[in-house]
Amino acid sequence: MDLDFTAEDRQFREDARAWLMANVTREPRPHEGRELREYDLAWQRKQYEGGWAGVSWPVEYGGLGLSLTRQLIWFEEYARAEAPDNHLCFVGLNHAGPTLIAKGSEEQKAYHLPRLLKGETVWCQGFSEPNAGSDLGSLRTKAEIDGDHLVVNGSKIWTSHGHLADFQELLVRTDPDAPKHKGISWVICDMTTPGMDLRPINIMTAPHHQHFVQVFYDDVRIPLSNVVGDLNDGWKVAMSTLGFERGTAQIKDQIRYAVLVERMIEEARARFGGNSPLSKDEIGSRLAQLRADMAAARAMTYMVVSRAQAGIQGSEASLMRAMVGEVQQRARRLALDIIGPDALENPEDDDRVFYYLRSYSITIAAGTAEVQRNIIGERVLGLPRG
Numbered sequence: 301m302d303l304d305f306t307a308e309d310r311q312f313r314e315d316a317r318a319w320l321m322a323n324v325t326r327e328p329r330p331h332e333g334r335e336l337r338e339y340d341l342a343w344q345r346k347q348y349e350g351g352w353a354g355v356s357w358p359v360e361y362g363g364l365g366l367s368l369t370r371q372l373i374w375f376e377e378y379a380r381a382e383a384p385d386n387h388l389c390f391v392g393l394n395h396a397g398p399t400l401i402a403k404g405s406e407e408q409k410a411y412h413l414p415r416l417l418k419g420e421t422v423w424c425q426g427f428s429e430p431n432a433g434s435d436l437g438s439l440r441t442k443a444e445i446d447g448d449h450l451v452v453n454g455s456k457i458w459t460s461h462g463h464l465a466d467f468q469e470l471l472v473r474t475d476p477d478a479p480k481h482k483g484i485s486w487v488i489c490d491m492t493t494p495g496m497d498l499r500p501i502n503i504m505t506a507p508h509h510q511h512f513v514q515v516f517y518d519d520v521r522i523p524l525s526n527v528v529g530d531l532n533d534g535w536k537v538a539m540s541t542l543g544f545e546r547g548t549a550q551i552k553d554q555i556r557y558a559v560l561v562e563r564m565i566e567e568a569r570a571r572f573g574g575n576s577p578l579s580k581d582e583i584g585s586r587l588a589q590l591r592a593d594m595a596a597a598r599a600m601t602y603m604v605v606s607r608a609q610a611g612i613q614g615s616e617a618s619l620m621r622a623m624v625g626e627v628q629q630r631a632r633r634l635a636l637d638i639i640g641p642d643a644l645e646n647p648e649d650d651d652r653v654f655y656y657l658r659s660y661s662i663t664i665a666a667g668t669a670e671v672q673r674n675i676i677g678e679r680v681l682g683l684p685r686g
């Protein structure tokens with residue numbers, strides 16, 4: 301593992317820091333709807349026009365063609381500058397894009413990758429179904445070949461921001477007779493295709509902000525040319541998507557939390573000063589533990605990036621996902637404990653309350669903590685299957 305930064309890496313960091321300092325927008329991010337979409341796409345466009353989009357993506361599709369180390373440095377500076385979390389671009393930039401780079405056809409790459417980098421399109425993920433979440437291989441949404449199209453029928457659930465998306469990375473069963481992991485295909489679904497019905501799902505943390513939809517497909521026709529990788533080989537394609545989702549895609553978030561912990565330390569200092577030894581001791585030791593865990597998570601991030609750079613896209617991403625998810629939940633809880641009863645004053649508008657409630661979902665999204673532990677046990681530690 302090589303953790304050293306070269307002189308060029310350090311220069312890259314300085315340039316990134318200077319650009320971010322001059323360009324990060326301080327406009328508050330809207331919580332929902334078309335305004336949210338416009339905000340996130342505009343910020344992505346600004347990064348593209350500034351020459352900073354797609355740091356590790358191939359040059360021929362609009363990226364900078366640089367190493368994953370530089371991508372890591374960019375994420376670090378991005379988080380340090382507290383640049384907006386353009387979450388609507390997350391699926392496109394962090395898993396659909398990398399999946400297309402790894403498995404897409406020339407036409408698919410040429411069409412989609414530049415649009416993603418320029419902030420022109422939003423993608424969503426259509427993997428989970430009402431009876432296929434952790435056991436994704438049991439998915440039943442079927443697609444039958446009719447001429448040069450697939451005809452899709454079924455339903456996907458928990459589709460984040462599906463109602464604001466242009467495209468969906470969709471997993472469908474194309475061979476019902478094959479063993480369950482062998483008859484699946486990964487396809488690009490245009491969200492404007494006739495036959496799609498999007499129904500909102502309300503959730504506790506955002507009763508006024510639509511986050512999820514359930515999507516119903518009724519004879520939805522998707523060109524066969526939208527299959528990514530080979531027909532019936534979608535499980536392998538999906539595993540590379542999930543590898544990105546659980547690994548490198550988490551880096552920016554993880555660094556963002558390290559910045560948050562430093563802010564929490566400042567806030568605790570300002571609130572408690574030297575006068576409240578009991579709470580200071582309790583909060584102080586939890587903050588110290590959190591800072592140490594963040595340092596460990598960062599070392600693990602470097603390991604995952606370093607191995608990915610060497611072409612090893614392994615299950616250790618699950619290690620990072622499992623550890624970081626739990627550390628993030630503790631950070632959100634501690635942020636509330638520092639402000640104490642003040643958290644109850646304005647809970648609707650207080651981001652700290654919102655993110656605390658939302659933190660429960662961190663160990664569910666992108667594969668639950670239990671599933672990550674199964675993967676670590678079986679594929680990293682080599683334990684027998686339970």
Ligand SMILES: Cc1cc2nc3c(=O)[nH]c(=O)nc-3n(C[C@H](O)[C@H](O)[C@H](O)COP(=O)(O)OP(=O)(O)OC[C@H]3O[C@@H](n4cnc5c(N)ncnc54)[C@H](O)[C@@H]3O)c2cc1C
Nearest residue numbers: 425426427428433434458459460661664665666667668670
């Ligand atoms: C914030 C958020 C955003 C999401 N966005 C999307 C999205 O955009 N697109 C999408 O497709 N999906 C999305 N999901 C869905 C997510 O991928 C699933 O919720 C997740 O995979 C779990 O599936 P499930 O909800 O069906 O739970 P289940 O699989 O039914 O699991 C229920 C419980 O059983 C446990 N369990 C299940 N199997 C095992 C096992 N083998 N060993 C031990 N324990 C087990 C689980 O850990 C869990 O505690 C999102 C979820 C969240 C919370």
